[in-house]
Amino acid sequence: EAGVAQSPRYKIIEKRQSVAFWCNPISGHATLYWYQQILGQGPKLLIQFQNNGVVDDSQLPKDRFSAERLKGVDSTLKIQPAKLEDSAVYLCASSFFRDREGTQYFGPGTRLLVL
Amino acid sequence: AQTVTQSQPEMSVQEAETVTLSCTYDTSESDYYLFWYKQPPSRQMILVIRQEAYKQQNATENRFSVNFQKAAKSFSLKISDSQLGDAAMYFCAWNYGGSQGNLIFGKGTKLSVKP
Numbered sequence: 001e002a003g004v005a006q007s008p009r010y011k012i013i014e015k016r017q018s019v020a021f022w023c024n025p026i027s028g029h030a031t032l033y034w035y036q037q038i039l040g041q042g043p044k045l046l047i048q049f050q051n052n053g054v055v056d057d058s059q060l061p062k063d064r065f066s067a068e069r070l071k072g073v074d075s076t077l078k079i080q081p082a083k084l085e086d087s088a089v090y091l092c093a094s095s096f097f098r099d100r101e102g103t104q105y106f107g108p109g110t111r112l113l114v115l
Numbered sequence: 116a117q118t119v120t121q122s123q124p125e126m127s128v129q130e131a132e133t134v135t136l137s138c139t140y141d142t143s144e145s146d147y148y149l150f151w152y153k154q155p156p157s158r159q160m161i162l163v164i165r166q167e168a169y170k171q172q173n174a175t176e177n178r179f180s181v182n183f184q185k186a187a188k189s190f191s192l193k194i195s196d197s198q199l200g201d202a203a204m205y206f207c208a209w210n211y212g213g214s215q216g217n218l219i220f221g222k223g224t225k226l227s228v229k230p
Contacts, residue, residue: 042220106160
């Protein structure tokens with residue numbers, strides 16, 4: 001079974017530029033999460049989707065971050081314009097909504113450096 | 116609000132020895148799930164072990180086991196017969212279960228394994 005796929009793996013941009021990250025979850029997983037992991041910290045949720053609907057985006061900086069999951073499968077996270085403090089690893093995870101434990105499976109992440 | 120605390124930023128163990136990583140959490144919920152995730156350097160986060168709060172029996176997965184103390188809100192991870200491949204960041208995490216919510220992570224413990 002294929003795992004969670006993410007691209008690109010690395011991205012370097014200048015501040016005020018825009019960037020987009022892509023995620024394809026495990027097949028059959030209706031729930032998709034985007035996390036931000038700043039160096040030295042644990043991941044923090046940015047947004048959670050159930051199919052193509054948003055469940056929780058309370059910690060998403062909506063003035064600069066946006067995310068979509070149009071067909072309930074893959075998802076895109078965008079930052080526009082980027083700030084220095086956005087340098088982090090962006091993790092995508094997915095889970096099977098009928099899984100009682102809610103175990104989440106993570107992709108390899110996208111490492112973003114904003115200069 | 117739920118919080119997860121890992122009080123050991125770094126730990127070290129000799130190969131073949133046993134090490135215990137600590138985790139405490141705070142929640143007013145009675146039913147929830149706890150996880151330990153491993154994140155090797157520049158590699159993706161993988162699930163090590165999970166525990167259901169209503170189960171008194173401690174979870175075990177090969178060389179990995181937990182000591183779950185619900186009243187004390189403590190969830191430690193024991194790694195027996197440590198191997199060089201166990202070197203990684205270890206994150207303790209909490210969630211409601213199912214698709215109800217995101218994982219709440221601790222800040223992580225960096226484990227080094229000495230040959």
